[in-house]
Amino acid sequence: MNSAKELVTQQLFFRRELSERVGWLVGVRWVAVAAALISAWVLRLWRFDLPIAPVVGVVVAMTGYNLMFAIVVRRLRRITPDHQVPFQICAHAQILCDLAALAALIYLTGGFYSPLTLFVLFHIILAGILLDPIYAYLYACMGILGIGLLGYLQAVGALAPHTRLFEHAIYHVGHSPRENGVLFIILATAYLITAYLVTTVKLSLRAKGRTLLRFGKELDAANTKLTALYDMVKQMAFCADYQELMDSATQNTARIMGVKACSIKLLDEQRQTLRFASNYGLSQNYLAKGDIDISKSPINQRIIQGAFYTIGNIEEKDYFQYPENVRQEGFSSMICLPLKVEKRVLGVFCVYSQARFNFTDADVDFFALIAELTALAMQNLKSELNKSWFLQKAAHQLRSPLNAVDSMLKVLRKAYAGPLNDRQAEMLAQCERRIESLSLTIQDLLKLGIKRADTAPAELRQISLAPLLAQLSAVYQTQAKEKGVHLAISLESGLPAIMGEEKLLDDLYTNLLSNAIKYTPAGHQVQVTLAKEDPKRLCLQIADTGIGIPQDQLPRLFTEFFRAENAKAHTDQGTGLGLAIAKEAMDRLRGTLHIESREGEGTRVTCYFPIAA
Amino acid sequence: MDKANDILIIDDDRDLVHSMRIILETKPYTIRTAHNGKEGYHRVEEKIPDLIILDVMMATDTEGFDLAYRLRNQERYRDIPILMLTSFTQKMVETGADKFQHIMGEEWPVNKFLEKPIDPDVLLKTVEELLRGE
Missing domain, CATH: 3.30.450.40 (GAF domain)
Structure with missing residues (x-):
């Protein structure tokens, strides 16, 4: 932090404080004016001998100059809010005026013996608060001189203040010079001690204020740095390279x-x-x-x-x-x-x-x-890149031979390598479908690995679900028949279209259906039903009477590579990815997926699809 | 067409090259093959083909692109149409383009992408289009 700049802000802070206090003094004086009037009135009520007209005169004078100061302060704040000198002059002027008014009141209430001589203390305190320490002492000395002079003039008879107010009080006319001297010394000491105390307190407060101000600046600087660091980290988090x-x-x-x-x-x-x-x-x-x-x-x-x-x-x-x-x-x-x-x-x-x-x-x-x-x-980015590199590489290695096989199958099926009979062509078409489905699974594995965090929503379009499911089921009819599982598919016709995407629906359905067949022993059945659940949703249910899933393993079903114990015992086949992919697909289709199961009794998977608006 | 078009297939997958040869030989094309970028470049030097069918990933992830850029940077070979084979979908190539772009430069050095697996009908159609200069 630049120290000159720091000094300027610091000074500005204390100047603002002065301008505030000078205004505050004007406010306090209104209270003093009111208090003076009320006191005069109360003293009269209690039959004290007070020269009311001159007192009121002083109060009127106070009102007058206070009004003036109020205007001056307001104007100073508008014109030179950050300049100290005008406010300092204003503070001096106010204290001097107040001392003059106080002198008049002291004269009217007993002169040297008036208890109002104590009020000089307030002005010393005000000078101490508002101005440099030296002025507190200056005004203390002024007070001492004034009181001393008054006492002397009174003693020699040159001045005759109004002394009847406290005729029977401690302060009354006729004290010896020795007593007068003690009184004077007590007052003078009180003034000086007050000046000392107030300036000491003020200086220590000001030092604390400076420290606080510096801490504030440091905190501010630290905050700026941390914010910049936060932005930096955020920026780094988005780097893909x-x-x-x-x-x-x-x-x-x-x-x-x-x-x-x-x-x-x-x-x-x-x-x-x-x-x-x-x-x-x-x-x-x-x-x-x-x-x-x-x-x-x-x-x-x-x-x-x-x-x-x-x-x-x-x-x-x-x-x-x-x-x-x-x-x-x-x-x-x-x-x-x-x-x-x-x-x-x-x-x-x-x-x-x-x-x-x-x-x-x-x-x-x-x-x-x-x-x-x-x-x-x-480190984070490196492991991300490694992961994604590995998955891409793995996917490529897996897909390359599949692509080659698939291409060759197409060459055969489309008779580029010689004519085929219908049965051969059909079988080749089946091979192609299976190869394609495998290839898509590999692609899904890649997607599941890399694009899990992909927040871009799938592009959904209107799809009629029943024909698609019928088409996808064809392969599985054969599979179920071979295994001896009774596959009953009941797809209601004339259902409204849903918002979907073919490949995602394929991922979802084929994974669920192949699971159902895989985990259902011969002689049992798998029932697929598609119906309208309510005006907003279609419901697809795949229920089997297979081996079921143990209750305690249900929560882990969607975890990648997880396979329930009884599933592993039932068959070696299965990567444990099927349900994770199905769930991922369902999430992207913005539908919901529920699984209910009882071990040894069967499993029921229910999918809800929102109907296209 | 008076003389048979000369098509050069460059792919490290020999089975795939064989399949393509079978497909393309149903038409009056002369087929030459190569199994890596270097060999492919030699074949081009021997005789400028009318069309190159080029695989993206061979020994390295970008071997196909490397060769394509090498050819595009030479006056003699600049105008040979290149059909690039990829096992990415077209969309993945497009959205992933920026990953290659800072290595490769501003423009794709190929005329068309063809996705694997290869559909014979689509391959023939695309090859015909490219040879016609479309």
Whole structure:
């Protein structure tokens, strides 16, 4: 933080305080005016001998100058709200006027012996609050002089104040000079002590105010930095490319840390060299030095072992493999930290500044936080990329031979390799369908793996469900018959269309139906029904009298690769992906899927599809 | 057409190449084949084909594209129509284009994509269109 700028804001803060207080004084004076009037009236009621006309005169004068000050303060606030001097003058003027009015009241209530001499204290306090400490003492001395002079003039008979008010009180005419002297000293001491106390308290309050103000600024700066860091992390989270992520990290870090340059160096597999992977603000010349041999760079060696390095003045140290380059670049101080996730070091993260001793401990801590988050983001993206690369590769490897087989089948079926009879053509068509369904499953596996997080909604269109299901069921009729399972399919005709997508419906239905047949022993049955549930939904039910699912395993059914114990015992076939894919498909179709089951009795899967509007 | 069109098929999947050969030989085409990018480039150097059918992923994920760009960057070979085979759907290639773009440059170096598995009728139709210059 720039200290001159800080001073200005600080002064502004205290000036505003003065302008507020000066206005407040005007307000307090209205109360004083009212109090003076009421007191005068009460004293009269109680038959005190008070010269009412002059007192009222003083009160009228107070009202007058207070009105004036009210206007002046308002105007000052409008014209020069941030200038201190006019408000200071205004404060002096107010105190002086008040002292004059007080002097008049003191004169009217007994002069030197008037108890109102105590009220001088208020003005000393006000001066202490509003003005510099010296003025509290100045006004205290003025009070002492005034009271002393009054006492002297009264004693020599040069002034004859109105003394009958407290004739029988402690203060009455005729004290000896010795007593008068004691009274004067007590008053004078009270004035001075008040001035001392009020200025001391004020100075300590002001010091606290400054500290608070500084804390406020620091908090503000920290908040700005953290917000910038948050934005940086958010930006990194959206990066799909490793280089893009690191470039975003170096650029943002240089900006947030307010430094000239920033770099990320990555460690090679053998952990022997560091390669500049991303930089911001470094010259080509600097980068041209190439990879850093760790065995020749003690500083990098230490960092890779986990040490933080802050160098205040690069000139003094002998850390670098290429000290000339560092000097040429004009860097004087730097922080270098390991980029690491848990204990694994990915590389070295540095910020470079041209100023000497530019970094405080707080800066190092903050940079360490940035480094930690950056390393996490890098690690995260890397594992994402690995996963997606693996799945793509796996899917490609699986699909390539299938595509070849499929292409060859098509060549055969379409008689490019010679004529076929109808039976052969039909069987080849069946082969093609099966191959296609396998190929689609592989595609789904890929989709399930990579696109789980894909938030883009499926493109649904109006589909008539019954014909599609009938078509999809054909393969399974044969399968069920071969197994000896009775497959009864009852699809109501004339049902309204639903919003769907063929492939998703295929995923859903074929997975559910093949499951039902797979887990139903010979002689049992599978019943498929499609009907209208209510005006808004169609209901598809696939019920079997098969092996069922144990109650305790029902909650895990949609977990990928999960297969219930009795299912595994029943058949080796099955990847445990079917229901996960079906569920994923149903979610994308925006329908709902319920499974009820009892072990040994059977399973009923119910799907609800929203009817197209 | 006076002389048979010369079609060069470059794909590392020999079975698929064989299938395509069977399909294309039902028409008066001369078929040459190659099983990787390098071999394919040699075949092009030997004789400029009228059409190249090229697979995207061979030994590397982008071998097909690498060859396509190499050909597109040379005056002599720039105008050879290329039909690219992919096991991605057309849509995936299009939406995933930006993943390749920063390596490859601005424009796709091929005339048309054809999705695997290969449908003989579609292959013949596409080849005819490309040879006609559509």
